Amino acid sequence: MSATENASIGDFAAELVHKALHAGASAAQAQTTATRHLEMQFDNRGVNLARSTENEISSLTVFLDGKRGGATLNGRASDAVEAAIAAALAAAGAGVADDANDVAAAESLAPSRHGPEAPDRAAMAAGVDAFLDQIADRHPLVRTRDCLQSFDEFDAAFANSRGLRQRERRSRYGFSALFMAKDGLRTTSMNYLGLSAFSPFDDPFRCPALERLLHETTRSLDKKPVPQKFEGDVIVTPECLSSLVGPIVSALSGAALFAGTTPYKESRGHAIASPLFSLSNAPRDAEAPGGADFDGYGVPTQNLEIIEKGLLKDYLVDFFFSKKLGVPQTAGANRFVVAPGETPLSEIIAKTKRGIVFSRFSGGNPTSNLDFTGIAKNSFYVEDGEIGYALEETMVSGNFQELLKNIHAVSQESVDFGWARYPFLAASGVTVSSK
Numbered sequence: 001m002s003a004t005e006n007a008s009i010g011d012f013a014a015e016l017v018h019k020a021l022h023a024g025a026s027a028a029q030a031q032t033t034a035t036r037h038l039e040m041q042f043d044n045r046g047v048n049l050a051r052s053t054e055n056e057i058s059s060l061t062v063f064l065d066g067k068r069g070g071a072t073l074n075g076r077a078s079d080a081v082e083a084a085i086a087a088a089l090a091a092a093g094a095g096v097a098d099d100a101n102d103v104a105a106a107e108s109l110a111p112s113r114h115g116p117e118a119p120d121r122a123a124m125a126a127g128v129d130a131f132l133d134q135i136a137d138r139h140p141l142v143r144t145r146d147c148l149q150s151f152d153e154f155d156a157a158f159a160n161s162r163g164l165r166q167r168e169r170r171s172r173y174g175f176s177a178l179f180m181a182k183d184g185l186r187t188t189s190m191n192y193l194g195l196s197a198f199s200p201f202d203d204p205f206r207c208p209a210l211e212r213l214l215h216e217t218t219r220s221l222d223k224k225p226v227p228q229k230f231e232g233d234v235i236v237t238p239e240c241l242s243s244l245v246g247p248i249v250s251a252l253s254g255a256a257l258f259a260g261t262t263p264y265k266e267s268r269g270h271a272i273a274s275p276l277f278s279l280s281n282a283p284r285d286a287e288a289p290g291g292a293d294f295d296g297y298g299v300p301t302q303n304l305e306i307i308e309k310g311l312l313k314d315y316l317v318d319f320f321f322s323k324k325l326g327v328p329q330t331a332g333a334n335r336f337v338v339a340p341g342e343t344p345l346s347e348i349i350a351k352t353k354r355g356i357v358f359s360r361f362s363g364g365n366p367t368s369n370l371d372f373t374g375i376a377k378n379s380f381y382v383e384d385g386e387i388g389y390a391l392e393e394t395m396v397s398g399n400f401q402e403l404l405k406n407i408h409a410v411s412q413e414s415v416d417f418g419w420a421r422y423p424f425l426a427a428s429g430v431t432v433s434s435k
Contacts, residue, residue, distance in 0.1 A: 009034055009056075010167050012076060014159040016060050016085075021161055023085050025062035025092070027103045029160035029298065032058040038119050039150040042128050044135060044143055062088040066097035100323035103160040104297040112293050114286075115171035115198045119151035123200035127175065130203040138205070139214045141181045141221065149201060150174040158298040166298050172289035172418065175201040177210070181217045188220040189393075191360065191378050193239070196289045196418030209238065209415045213378075216359065220378060220390040226356075227381075229433035233355030234396070234403075235348060235382065238415035238422035240358050245279070245336055245422070247366045247400055252306060254321025254331075261368045263401060264312060271310045273404035277425070278339040279307040281316065281331060288335055290419030295319070295332025304330050340423040341410025348409045348426050350385040356432055357382060358396065370400035375435060398430040 007015060013032040020028035034056045041049040058073040062085070069091025071084040127149050135142060153171035158164070176194040180187060193213055195201070204210055236244060256262035264272060273279075283291045283301040294300050297319040305313045316331040349357075356379050363374015376396045381388045404427075411424035 007076075008157075009155055010157040010159065010165060013058065013157045014165065016058060016073075016081065017159050017161050019081065020060060020062050020085050020088065024089060025064055025161075027063040027161045028061065029103045029158070029164075030058055030060045031156060031158045031296070031298075032056065033157075034155040036153040037150065038121070038124075038152075039148050040124060040128050042132065042147050042149075043145045044132075046132065047128060058084075060084055060088050062092050063101050063103065064089065064092040064095075066099060066101050067092045067095035068098070068101040069093070069095055100320050102323070103162055104164060104299050104319050105162050106164055106297075106299045108163075108165045109293060109300055111167035111169075113169045114291070115153075115169075115289060117171075119171075119173075120200050123202040124149045124151065124173070127201045127204055130205065131177075134205055135214075138211075139181075139218055141183050141218050142179050142214055143182050144177055144179045147177040148174060150176075151200075158294060160298055164298045166294045166300075168293045170289070170291075172196045172198060173200045174418075175204050175207075177204075179214065179217055181221050183221050186221050188217055188223075189377050191217050194417065198287075198289050207415075208413075213239070216378060216380070216390075219380070223390045223392045224381070225392045225434040226394055226432055229431070230354060231429060231431050233352050233382070233426055233428050234358040234430045234432075235352060235355065235424060235426045237357065237359045237424055238417075240361055241338065241422040241425065242417070242420055243361045244400070244403075245338070245420075247370060247372070248279070248404070249281075249306070249316055249334070249336065251370060251400075252312070252315050254315065254317035254325060257315060257317070258321055258324050263369055264315075267312045268314065270312060271405075272312045272401070273307055273310040274407035274427075275310040276341055276410045277307060277404060277407050278305070278309055280305050280337050280339070281334055282337050283333040283335045285335065285337075288418065290335050290417075292333035292335075297332065299329060299332050301333045302330070335419060337421045338414075338423060338425070339410070340412055340414045341425075343409045343411060345411045345413050345424050348411060348424065349382065349387060351409070352382045352385060352426065354384075355382045355426075355428075355430075356380060356391065356394070356396075357387060361396070366400060371398075372400060373397040376432075393435045395433045395435050396430055402429055403427045 016030040158166040322329040414423040
């Protein structure tokens with residue numbers, strides 16, 4: 001075995017940088033990540049597959065007179081290393097020069113470790129058994145597929161030509177399920193739940209979100225269209241909120257600021273949402289399996305208040321766009337949290353005159369003004385404070401700027417997905433109609 005193949009993961013990343021500089025790069029960075037994955041795949045009928053895999057992948061980025069190129073390397077074979085460096089340099093040579101193309105100067109952190117040292121296989125197996133033992137009795141019409149109990153460990157090392165070195169090991173358990181309901185010829189659309197945690201999912205039904213989603217799936221066998229087109233309220237579930245937060249944070253990104261496509265360009269310090277709404281980016285939460293201690297440039301991450309009680313506190317600007325815009329970097333890795341409110345979900349529903357429980361959104365990207373149109377799936381009609389029937393695929397349209405301002409309730413309850421944490425929220429001014 002060569003010295004390169006026997007080097008520690010951190011030394012190997014640093015060696016890639018050294019070899020890229022020797023080959024002609026003016027600057028370089030590399031991240032090497034060793035992964036270990038264990039999964040148990042199952043559905044209603046039982047366990048389909050149990051397997052474990054290990055892999056090591058390196059990403060190399062080189063800079064050449066302001067131009068940037070990259071390549072990916074699987075393993076450490078010397079000929080593959082040489083080929084990756086040559087490919088990265090060739091890509092940089094064909095690129096376009098940009099003053100923002102550079103490696104970062106930042107603090108090297110002490111190596112960190114998050115999560116368990118090894119998987120608890122017995123607890124994982126118990127979680128599969130608990131799910132299979134209960135699903136048929138609790139939800140006999142539900143059909144599952146591609147369900148996973150998993151354990152992942154990521155050992156990541158970063159190095160660049162400014163001497164920046166980072167090392168982080170993070171491991172977590174995962175539970176995911178894809179499911180639908182079937183009764184004779186009647187079927188529902190698919191729904192999904194994905195969770196991660198530092199502790200094993202030895203009984204997935206302890207997660208209230210799973211029970212709620214499975215119950216809603218069975219209820220969705222009896223679907224009706226909305227009685228007529230109307231403008232009303234939406235009660236956005238935590239699962240749906242994850243898809244709605246994306247366009248908001250995209251509009252608050254450095255890329256949108258630089259392109260001039262965001263409606264929030266001059267909004268720092270101003271109210272852009274209801275005082276009930278607060279959004280933060282929390283990659284450094286010690287209790288969060290979906291966090292990260294450093295980003296793709298090796299820069300240490302930081303927690304950031306983005307929107308606090310409706311006021312825009314800061315933008316999400318990564319290293320590259322901080323250089324383009326001439327402003328401090330505020331972001332690099334994402335784990336979004338919407339703060340819970342003070343209103344029980346039952347009270348939010350009881351106060352809804354007319355609207356829908358908005359459980360899943362399927363639609364294209366919003367316009368630059370944040371107008372959106374799409375389909376509400378796995379959703380329910382609400383009238384006079386009661387959840388009624390499940391909806392056939394229903395059109396919803398509105399504007400995200402206005403939706404944020406029109407939030408009138410945020411629930412006490414929330415779902416911690418591991419990679420994000422979201423409550424239910426209610427907002428007015430959304431147009432609902434039959435597809």
